Amino acid sequence: MIYLDYGATTPVRKEVLEAMLPYFSDKFGNPGSMHQKGLEVKNALDQARHKVAEIINCKADEVIFTSSGTESINMAIKAVARAVKARGKHIITSAVEHHAVLDSVNYMKEEGFDVTILPVDREGLVDPQELRKAIRDDTILISIMYANNEIGSINDIRELAKIAKEKSILFHTDACQAASYCDITVDNIDMLTLDGGKIYGPKGVGILYIKEGTPMKKFLHGGSQENNRRAGTENVPYIVGFAKALELTQLDRKKEIMRLEHLRDKLIQGILQTIPDSFLNGHPTQRLPNNVNITILNVEGESVLLKLNEVGICASTGSACNSKTLEASHVITALNLPYEAAHGAIRLTLGKQTTEQEINKVLEVLPSIVEDLRKISPTNIKKEDMGR
Amino acid sequence: MTDWFYTDIVKDHFFNPRNIAKSEEEMKAFMKKANGHGQVGSPACLVKDTHIHEKDKMEKISKIGRGVDVINGEGGYNKVTETYKRKVNEEVIKIKNQLGEAILTKDHLIYVIPLPLKDYYIHNKAKKKIPPTWVHAGEVKKRDICLYPISRLIKDKKYVEIPLNKRLFDYKSKKIPSKVRVTPQLLKLLGFFVAEGSTKENAGDICFSFNINEESFIDYVKRALKEIFDLDASMSIKREQNKIDVLVYNVHLARYLRDSCGKGASYKRVPKSILSLRPELQKNFIYALWHGDGYISLDPKKPRAEYSTTSRELVNQLKILLLRQKIKHSIYIEPPKKVNGVNHKQCYRVHVGEYEALKKMSKILKVNFYYPKINRKVENSWFENNFYYLPIKKVEKTKYKGEVFNLEVEQTHTYLSESLILHNCGDVMDMWIYVKDNKIKECRWRTFGCASAIASTSILSEMIIGMSIEKAMKIRPQDIVKGLGDLPARKLHCSVLGDKALRAAIEDYKNKK
Numbered sequence: 001m002i003y004l005d006y007g008a009t010t011p012v013r014k015e016v017l018e019a020m021l022p023y024f025s026d027k028f029g030n031p032g033s034m035h036q037k038g039l040e041v042k043n044a045l046d047q048a049r050h051k052v053a054e055i056i057n058c059k060a061d062e063v064i065f066t067s068s069g070t071e072s073i074n075m076a077i078k079a080v081a082r083a084v085k086a087r088g089k090h091i092i093t094s095a096v097e098h099h100a101v102l103d104s105v106n107y108m109k110e111e112g113f114d115v116t117i118l119p120v121d122r123e124g125l126v127d128p129q130e131l132r133k134a135i136r137d138d139t140i141l142i143s144i145m146y147a148n149n150e151i152g153s154i155n156d157i158r159e160l161a162k163i164a165k166e167k168s169i170l171f172h173t174d175a176c177q178a179a180s181y182c183d184i185t186v187d188n189i190d191m192l193t194l195d196g197g198k199i200y201g202p203k204g205v206g207i208l209y210i211k212e213g214t215p216m217k218k219f220l221h222g223g224s225q226e227n228n229r230r231a232g233t234e235n236v237p238y239i240v241g242f243a244k245a246l247e248l249t250q251l252d253r254k255k256e257i258m259r260l261e262h263l264r265d266k267l268i269q270g271i272l273q274t275i276p277d278s279f280l281n282g283h284p285t286q287r288l289p290n291n292v293n294i295t296i297l298n299v300e301g302e303s304v305l306l307k308l309n310e311v312g313i314c315a316s317t318g319s320a321c322n323s324k325t326l327e328a329s330h331v332i333t334a335l336n337l338p339y340e341a342a343h344g345a346i347r348l349t350l351g352k353q354t355t356e357q358e359i360n361k362v363l364e365v366l367p368s369i370v371e372d373l374r375k376i377s378p379t380n381i382k383k384e385d386m387g388r
Numbered sequence: 389m390t391d392w393f394y395t396d397i398v399k400d401h402f403f404n405p406r407n408i409a410k411s412e413e414e415m416k417a418f419m420k421k422a423n424g425h426g427q428v429g430s431p432a433c434l435v436k437d438t439h440i441h442e443k444d445k446m447e448k449i450s451k452i453g454r455g456v457d458v459i460n461g462e463g464g465y466n467k468v469t470e471t472y473k474r475k476v477n478e479e480v481i482k483i484k485n486q487l488g489e490a491i492l493t494k495d496h497l498i499y500v501i502p503l504p505l506k507d508y509y510i511h512n513k514a515k516k517k518i519p520p521t522w523v524h525a526g527e528v529k530k531r532d533i534c535l536y537p538i539s540r541l542i543k544d545k546k547y548v549e550i551p552l553n554k555r556l557f558d559y560k561s562k563k564i565p566s567k568v569r570v571t572p573q574l575l576k577l578l579g580f581f582v583a584e585g586s587t588k589e590n591a592g593d594i595c596f597s598f599n600i601n602e603e604s605f606i607d608y609v610k611r612a613l614k615e616i617f618d619l620d621a622s623m624s625i626k627r628e629q630n631k632i633d634v635l636v637y638n639v640h641l642a643r644y645l646r647d648s649c650g651k652g653a654s655y656k657r658v659p660k661s662i663l664s665l666r667p668e669l670q671k672n673f674i675y676a677l678w679h680g681d682g683y684i685s686l687d688p689k690k691p692r693a694e695y696s697t698t699s700r701e702l703v704n705q706l707k708i709l710l711l712r713q714k715i716k717h718s719i720y721i722e723p724p725k726k727v728n729g730v731n732h733k734q735c736y737r738v739h740v741g742e743y744e745a746l747k748k749m750s751k752i753l754k755v756n757f758y759y760p761k762i763n764r765k766v767e768n769s770w771f772e773n774n775f776y777y778l779p780i781k782k783v784e785k786t787k788y789k790g791e792v793f794n795l796e797v798e799q800t801h802t803y804l805s806e807s808l809i810l811h812n813c814g815d816v817m818d819m820w821i822y823v824k825d826n827k828i829k830e831c832r833w834r835t836f837g838c839a840s841a842i843a844s845t846s847i848l849s850e851m852i853i854g855m856s857i858e859k860a861m862k863i864r865p866q867d868i869v870k871g872l873g874d875l876p877a878r879k880l881h882c883s884v885l886g887d888k889a890l891r892a893a894i895e896d897y898k899n900k901k
Contacts, residue, residue: 298836299836300836300837300838300841302838302839303402303837303838303839303842306402306839307403310403319838328799333798333799375408375409375410375411376405376408376833376834376835376842377834377835377836378816378817378818378834378835378836379816379836
């Protein structure tokens with residue numbers, strides 16, 4: 001089995017699992033309890049919080065543990081926008097955000113907020129000038145992703161955050177995909193989302209960093225956990241696992257980036273050279289070291305996926321046929337590419353266990369899969385028709 | 389491999405598609421040998437005067453270009469990514485329903501519920517249970533049920549903006565607010581203007597002409613002008629015509645009304661910002677529009693509400709507004725005529741006659757509804773899940789020589805004429821058959837698509853070998869799905885197109901013979 005869908009989720013590292021295990025049974029206490037059982041767990045929780053805070057360079061109190069990246073994003077947008085709506089009701093985001101962001105801001109429209117969705121350039125990046133132009137007097141919140149989950153393009157998040165800072169507008173970034181490979185210290189950023197399932201930690205846990213003093217309306221009501229910002233007994237084993245996973249991403253980051261970039265570029269070059277009428281989606285260099293997203297014209301992504309699956313390769317696609325709503329990837333179509341480009345978009349995301357042999361295997365089987373499907377395809381769209 | 393998304397039969401056909409050409413040479417050889425070829429998604433299918441719903445106006449299909457937003461089959465909108473045209477000289481199909489008519493080539497796909505040829509279904513609610521599907525225009529029958537989407541574009545604007553550019557030599561016009569709140573009063577005022585109002589070109593004269601006995605409306609308009617814009621209107625009574633004109637002068641307002649409501653009776657339209665308001669608010673606009681230019685009569689002999697206009701744009705927008713209120717109605721075209729020596733232009737008439745619809749209409753128009761409930765006839769049109777279901781009244785074949793057009797629409801691949809949901813030409817499939825002694829001996833195909841598209845075409849190609857062409861003509865999507873074991877519901881409509889390509893190939897064979 002060759003797993004090339006690390007962008008969807010990653011396996012839990014052995015060290016992470018080991019760190020988590022005691023907190024299921026031996027150290028099962030409730031961190032809110034005033035007894036030995038509770039205190040030992042509370043210490044672990046505090047340690048985890050401090051560890052995360054140290055890595056992203058913030059105060060421990062500024063970290064809220066949540067159930068997922070999706071929850072963090074919902075909180076950053078809904079809970080914060082509601083708290084500052086007296087100042088204005090305008091939110092800015094970009095066209096290639098994760099659905100958690102896009103659907104949340106759309107939902108806020110129902111509460112009377114106005115939303116500007118910034119276009120992106122051909123490489124999927126937000127132009128800081130466009131952001132400047134979109135800012136209005138009543139803009140209260142900007143949410144732009146650090147690195148894109150589908151095409152891997154990495155935004156100049158420091159520059160974007162600086163613009164927001166100048167205008168005193170709250171800035172949130174979804175850094176779920178960026179966490180393992182980019183600098184995630186928070187600096188000018190007011191809010192930042194991370195997810196456990198993307199950094200070799202457990203699924204079902206995430207964080208929202210929220211700068212001290214940022215107003216927010218409580219979202220989940222109940223106890224006064226997380227500094228009275230999120231009720232619910234802390235999911236201690238998962239939080240411990242998250243902190244451990246985040247710590248490990250920092251240890252061998254540089255080496256891993258080098259290794260993956262080499263494999264990524266080999267895969268990209270290999271596919272583009274052997275498969276005619278294919279092109280890379282996203283930025284050629286300013287992209288995640290583990291992301292390959294290539295459009296192969298005249299074939300349909302789901303068909304390619306199933307054929308890859310048959311030879312033991314796991315990948316993903318932006319094709320409409322593969323989505324429950326039968327809608328093509330909003331990310332690929334936002335690159336000013338026609339619908340057909342999303343139809344044939346294949347995403348391969350590399351990770352820790354990916355080896356050179358695996359890349360070679362993909363390069364060996366993919367061209368013939370495409371050739372087979374093209375034989376029975378009546379269309380003949382050329383790369384040039386797409387302006388690529 | 390463990391659990392699979394598709395059945396084993398789908399999987400088998402996807403990985404080992406039957407009846408495909410192994411090489412380009414083999415394909416070419418078979419194309420020579422084949423005596424029938426059919427295609428689904430062949431471009432260019434509608435005659436050039438077909439009016440299509442753009443996002444906020446009507447446009448002839450021949451004038452729609454790339455990048456334009458058109459309303460799709462679900463009531464949202466998508467961009468046109470490509471346009472096609474070609475010349476034809478062939479038989480085309482004219483399809484008529486209560487909302488209008490469309491002329492299209494036989495192979496164009498439209499979204500309908502095809503009714504089986506059994507009376508049982510036609511007189512029974514059972515037809516509601518048949519799922520809608522894409523059917524070639526050439527195969528649509530009278531009484532099949534077409535679907536028409538209810539607009540889903542809701543953008544509740546709080547204000548309308550009135551541009552206040554300075555004009556030379558205009559000393560009379562008062563400054564009016566540049567931002568006006570969207571209130572029931574404003575909507576009614578605009579409704580009255582669309583029905584009864586006019587402006588003078590390049591000037592500030594605005595006139596609402598009412599019948600002499602419509603005092604309450606006259607007062608209403610005067611009051612609204614005063615309260616919203618602080619403008620004082622004067623009246624001019626024309627006794628011989630039984631008319632009263634409400635007159636007001638303001639360049640800014642006149643320009644706004646001209647730009648947003650159209651100038652001249654034939655170009656009147658509903659202001660864009662009103663089309664996407666909440667249905668509840670839109671009632672105010674309908675109230676004024678209908679009282680201005682339409683009528684309602686609850687005479688038990690022939691109860692009805694009617695509205696007529698010479699503006700094609702307006703009638704289609706009124707359709708959108710009424711469908712949002714779930715009011716059943718029909719639209720007729722009255723050809724130009726001469727009455728008492730006066731020329732009347734072609735006019736469009738909206739008719740509301742059904743019990744429930746009249747009841748709703750009376751409520752909107754604030755008229756007492758005393759019409760007793762009568763025995764209901766068989767319900768042949770209905771609202772469900774954001775669609776209006778209505779039967780086809782007439783299918784006619786006619787000769788057509790000239791240009792035909794088609795659009796390719798992003799994502800949903802559908803667009804909307806005045807009366808039908810149309811499929812664009814996106815999905816492409818080719819089928820070649822070799823027929824001998826009335827039987828299909830061999831076939832080859834090509835298809836673009838996902839696993840279910842490939843598998844469904846493959847299994848179809850296997851089913852038809854050795855089959856008589858009459859029998860092959862009768863294969864329906866349900867037969868293919870059955871053969872495959874099953875398909876996920878969401879895949880049904882988009883991926884089973886092989887039967888259409890096959891029928892087109894058989895037609896081609898018959899024509900060549």
